[in-house]
Amino acid sequence: MKKTDKLKNEHRGQLYFIMRRFRKNKLAMFGLCLFAALTLVAVFANFLASYDNDALSHNMAERNQPPGAGHLLGTDHYGRDLFARVIFGARISLFIGILTILISLSVGAIIGAVAGYYGGRVDNLLMRIMDVFMAIPSILLAISIVAALGNGMWNLLLALSISGVPRFARIVRSSILTVKGQEFVEAARAYGTTDTGIILRHILPNSIGPIIVQATLSMATTILTISSLSFVGLGLPSSVPEWGAMLSEAKQFMMYYPHEIIVPGVAIVLAVMALNLIGDGLRDAMDPKLKN
Amino acid sequence: MLKFIGKRLLMMIPVILGISFIIFAIMALTPGNPAQMKLGENATPEAIAELEEEMGLNENFFVRYFKYMGNALRGDLGNSYRTELPVAQELMSRFPNTLILAFFGIGLAVVIGIPIGILSAVKQYTIIDTVSLGLALVMTSIPAFWLGLMLMLTFSLKLDLLPAVYDGTWTSFILPCITLAIGSMATLIRMTRSTMLEVIREDYIRTARAKGAPEKVVIFRHALRNALLPVVTTIGINFGLQLGGAVICESVFSIQGLGTLMITSVRQKDVPMVMAAVLFVALTISIVNLLIDILYTYIDPRVKSQYIKAR
Amino acid sequence: MPDTILETRNLKKYFSTSAGVLHAVDDVSFTLERGSTLGVVGESGCGKSTLGRVVLRLLEATGGEVLFNGQDIMKLTKPQMREMRRKMQMIFQDPYASINPRMSVSDIIADPLRVNGICESREQRHSRVEELMQTVGLSKRFANAYPHELDGGRRQRIGIARALALEPEFIVCDEPVSALDVSIQAQILNLMMDLQEQMGLTYIFITHDMSVVRHISNEIMVMYMGQCVEKTSSHELFANPLHPYTEALLDAIPVPNFSRRGRPRKLLTGEVTSPINPKPGCRFAPRCPHATPACTGESIPLREVSPGHFVACVLR
Amino acid sequence: GCGSKKDELPNTEDRQDLTIAITAEPTSLDYSLANELNTFSIAGNVYEGLVRKEADGSLVPGLAESWTYNDDQTEITFTLREGVKFHNGETMTADDVVFSFQRALESKSTARMTGAIESVEKIDDTHVLMKLKYSYGPIEGCLANVNCAIVSKSAVEADPEGFGRAPVGAGPYQVVEWKSGEKIVMKAFADYHRGEAKIKDLTYMVIADSTSALVALEKGQIDVIANTQTSDKQNITSNANLQYDETIADSFFFLTFNNAEGLFADNVKLRQAIAYAIDKESILLGAMEGIGSVAHSVIPGNCFGAPENPDDYEYNPEMAKQLLAEAGYPDGLTINMPTMSSGYYVKISDILVDQLRQVGITVNQELMERTAYLQDVYTNCQYDMSVLSISALQPDADFITFMRYHSDYIGGGNNFTKVNNPKLDELLEIGRFDSDPAKRTAAYAELCQIIKDDAVLLPLVNPPVGVAGNVKLQGLKAFSDQSIYVYDLSWGA
């Protein structure tokens, strides 16, 4: 019985083992389920509520309703259904989060890969530029950029992406530096693999682990940053049901209608927590050394 | 060592120049007219045009940048478009508040976060570990301003223990510092725990145990210092985050610091003020990081001898 | 007329470090006959690996020439070098670090073929990989396995199969067995000797294990701080070591033989220091029991003291 | 510390200090630079002009004892009050008055208040002569404004740059300390000509966030919130320790169209369609909690010249759709709407976005920072449609209409609708230059009707001015111009 199990395992990649360790991590699995649930909600939001009628339509007759039968999670100060807004908010937050990460990851990865692989002057130049961006706290940078370009989804996305680039560049660079020195890279060079071939086939696949971990954690940070920007008035307009914007809008009513601030707040906390749990879980799974 | 510090200081120059350029460029992109802002919504167009001329706003971007930098290098950061007062004066009056926030924030995070992290690692798999990890997780997941508002509601309104907004007394710094500390605290708890766990697996810890050293000595004498080395660097990075996070914290608690100054100035396109504030923040971060690096060379003998030899 | 496959002339590799110029390989010249094995021994840090890498031009030499089949490879352009690489390969020390953990066994072995455009079709490549696996004694069922599932011995076989994929003439083996257990080590050594016989391979075999090097090499070169201090046939070296360092080295080897127990030994004092900005003269002098003032001051050339026996020592 | 404050709360009889929360710090307290309501209301406690406005809005002699007009009302002769002291201890002279006006006239920020003044000359030590460009009804109101304050000539000349931070006027309070961005500390001026104020120590504290301010008020950290958010009213009124007063502001919010360029130019049907699509009651409720009032006219009700029963559009989405089709957009359209990203502007436009969506108009709300917004929309008129507000500054229709609709003032932050209608110009000129109140009133009534019919812009709501304070504070009242007359306040038993 055991033998056959083993043989089967032999044909599975490292991913299988990572996933197995990940699956044993209860907290990480909880995070994953939570995130999956959020994603499902985001994807199927249309089936749960109507965007136009529930999430956007003002209804002054039903302002600030507490959670109850008519409105599951109550309504906000424009009489919009909070349940509908929070589920469409999942769509927006995840969309911005994922897209931001994708943009800053791809730009950061290219910069980091070039810097790490070629080293020397190229590295020095690129990293000094990254240093410049790193030396400005990212929220200040984001504030300046949004102020310059104006509030709005795409500008917000751009601002967040720009401030995320240096972090990814650094991570990619350092993991490339560790991988680069390994003998299998030298072996690949010995049989004539080109630089690009080495980066793409040998180095990047081996540095993907920390990058994925960073990506999940960064996404969590991004969601938090959006809400902070909303708070200082540089977020999205309220016609977009984004959680951070909901939160800062609800702030003025928080003493009287606490549900309005709790609902999006809890949504943010859950999403961020799920991402953190996944990121931590992945890190542990990829680095079994951390566990006994 | 001096050479090392000198080199690091020199390396800060291009970074600062780079930052100044980026911010200047961003501010130039920002729509809005400082002259209009200054004169208010009821000003006449002629008056605005005249003032623009006076302020040198109709010159080429690069000319303006080089003029600004030239003055800045001579120590003249210019006058605020908004208040017409020297920028340096305004900065100096605001900076202490932000610095207090950031330092006490990070201090609190260190004083609470590191011991919890150690405890959590030492008691791995126990309820203490689970609770502190859970705590750290929740701490990282809460938006800072939300936390700030909740703290304010609880501690100043409901319990009536602390002032709600800044009023110049030290007690009014307590809530903001806690708010600001939470994020870094979470990072430090997790970081300390994981480096500690890593260190505990090292051979020299096994050697220490094989010597017959009691657990306390093993943890505090042998493991802790090694585990703290990477944590020290994290503190530097977190200090930067603190200065950034201060923006939010200052607006929640109405503290007049660099953060609120930044936001008002960015919004009003007060270029000299924004430039100076960002440069100031960046400079502070660089200096703190340099200090941490110097500290690092002193606590890590490996790095230390490297520099002492290099001298 | 001996058929020389490789010749180095005054090969030098210096690294510049913060503390000064590190002479990793300093003025090493040797010739290597086709089909033979040159053992390179010496203590850790004496420049063995660096020599191997410079010979393959994985590192650019600071000075000197490397003639491969009579051609100076230092002068080749990048594409020419890539072509040349097919004839010269390397096997690495650490079977854990030297194969890409993210690729399956068959991919690892096929990669050199793919990169060099040999065996264009998938099937061809597949059968070639199977053939290679068989050659190195890897069961076919591991083709889709990943390296971390395999033990060190099997991994090292993968490394060998990969090196053989391009049908090289010459292989630099950088301590290929030192990370392996004795029983596995023997398996690999046998395999390498068999392959050499079958394919007429030429090896440079780097190691610090004297018993291994004696076993596999025709000729042995002893290195000390970047320099060759003695070079002769394997038999001659063990029977008649001339350099004091070689003597000490041989004497220090623990022999699994009860007879040597308790025998007084000539232990060296001190350790190899780092070869940063070395002084001229014999680099072994500070540890040498026979050192005289003549040993320092000017560099000691490698001299042929008897036919085929080269040594760099003023005493001989 | 907080402990001591707490102890003080219950017995307020002997308190002589007051802390007022303001949302933003004035950039300067220089009377000649003041241009925002916020600044006026603070500076009003520091300065006094020849004319003074009472809490009930009536105009009484201030630093001038009396004044007389010439026949065609283009010259005023002021008799100065004697023995008036400035904060620096000097006594006011005619030279100070002349100097103050000269400085105000030269300033770029005072045009609206000093626009009618030609010059001010000294007659003798106690008399000055003011010449006007034209006879101007609201002139006394203007003279009561901070922009026309009288300041010490020697103090300004000693440090013209620093004057904004350390103003020397003749008002009831003098500035003691200004901690930038944090607070402005003042003390009662002992030699004030009406006698020293009852509140001796006055602090203006900057608290940007309204929730924080409210918490601070409930805790007794501050005593007054100068301009409360409508959303906070419920909290304030339900707290027995707090008092609250409100009134309608002399400003109004409106939806403005670019009448000359772009989408809305020459398309009155489209503008009217939008007018029918707007439910002002909902806006009032959603944006201002129903506090304040719905605006039906471009002249706020408390101004001279406001029409009695202004004609306005009904909320009628069907009509809107029909007009939309007639205007050439049967399938709806998309409009970009730049919006200033602060306070009521955002809320009102949030609601507009939704209401217009109901009739098939998609509105892209482009949030902009104030500076950028002012430049693009207000000054350069690069917009199709936007939410704006203007305030009367003086309770006279002229202030809120003349430069807004006159073709001489197109663009440049004045006539931002770019409306160019000779009939309007004519009516505006009657309103400004005619001295017959009846004629003026009639002209303004017609003006309002034309603006309504052409849907030049759509008045939406008049915001409230709310003021909240400690319940023990006597005399706290909300004024339509957001002022707080601290001189009238006191701590009662």
Add this chain to the structure above:
Amino acid sequence: MSEHLLTIKNLHIKYDTDEGEEVRAVNGVDLTLDKGRSLGLVGETGAGKTTTALAVLKLLPKKVGSITEGQIVLDGKDITAATEEDMRLLRGNTVSMIFQDPMTSLNPVLPVGEQIMEVISLHRKDLTKEQLEKRLDEILTMVGIPPERRQDYPHQFSGGMKQRIVIAIALVCEPKLLLADEPTTALDVTIQAQVLDMMRSLRERMDTAMILITHDLGVVAENCDEVAIMYAGEIIEYGAVEDIFERENHHPYTVGLFGAIPDMTKDERRLHPIDGLMADPTDLPRGCKFAPRCPHCMPVCETEQPRFHTENGHSIRCHLFGAPGSKPAQGGNA
């Protein structure tokens, strides 16, 4: 009956891994060691050598490694039942251990002098500061490090010197038993010879017994009085050093081990490796653990665990020996 310094009886140790597997690392080890003697513990990777040594110190990784069966008696005390505090007093004092890698065995942030001093001050509370310092200088001189260098940090020493410091730590309290886990594998041969030589002379002076863990038979031959050969968590052959290196009769695994080493005295080129791989400790064979690789495997080997066959203190755990009709294996280095 004379008291042995160390007696290990039927020791079983398992590790519970993260994957939920149970690694049976040590499976019934019996050992005795007398005062001042040295025992070589030889075996391939994963044979359970380190695990056995750690068990003697009771330093098996917490929650993961545990002694499931058996008894360890050290200096008259049954340490399987000892408390952590008891063990602490023994460690470094009665028994101490040297780990394989000198590079990582020393705390990088403490000066070496302090690290050595720590052991003495932990166990010799009676000594004054001067006496401690004197003892430190003494031991440094003995291991061949200039005492002036005690303020230096580990990274300032070479590998060989670090290993000397590790040895100084282990021997400074003159323990009765020294567990040396591959103390020289990380070192070059010339340095290895120096270090082993120094260890020998120190041990002789202090009359310390030693278990020397290694996979180098050469090192064993030159440094040990007794030899135990381990395979898959069991000792499969045990005897005086002469028995192992001189006698004829050997366990087939021992024979294989000798055959696999390139012999310096013979000119034969081909080596004779043992076929196959070490048994998987999570899935051990039922009978003789070596059976799957054994050239002399008999049916009984696959089902039945062999017992020790002892002759003049030379024990072999193999069905080939002791049982009637069995044929002794040929081999050794004869």
